Amino acid sequence: MSLNSQDITVVEQALNHAIELETDERQARLYREVLQKLHLSSLQAVSGMMEPGTMFDDGFRYDYDDSSDLK
Numbered sequence: 001m002s003l004n005s006q007d008i009t010v011v012e013q014a015l016n017h018a019i020e021l022e023t024d025e026r027q028a029r030l031y032r033e034v035l036q037k038l039h040l041s042s043l044q045a046v047s048g049m050m051e052p053g054t055m056f057d058d059g060f061r062y063d064y065d066d067s068s069d070l071k
Helices: 005-021 026-045
Strands: none
Touching: 005 026
C-alpha cells in the first residue's frame, strides 16, 4: 500500500481523535502504539532509510542536480 503525506496526516488525525474519545485505556494504548509506529515509519521514509516500494514510493527519484559544476 502506498500512502502519501496527506493520507498519513488524515490517519494521524483520526488516531488522535480516537485516542481523545476512547474510554477504554487498553484500546487508547493500542491507538497510541499504531500512531507511534506510523510516526516512526514516516521519519524513516523521509530520512531515506526505507526500502523502495514502501510508504512514500511515488515513482519519482529525488536526486540532487550536480550539473551546476559543468562548464
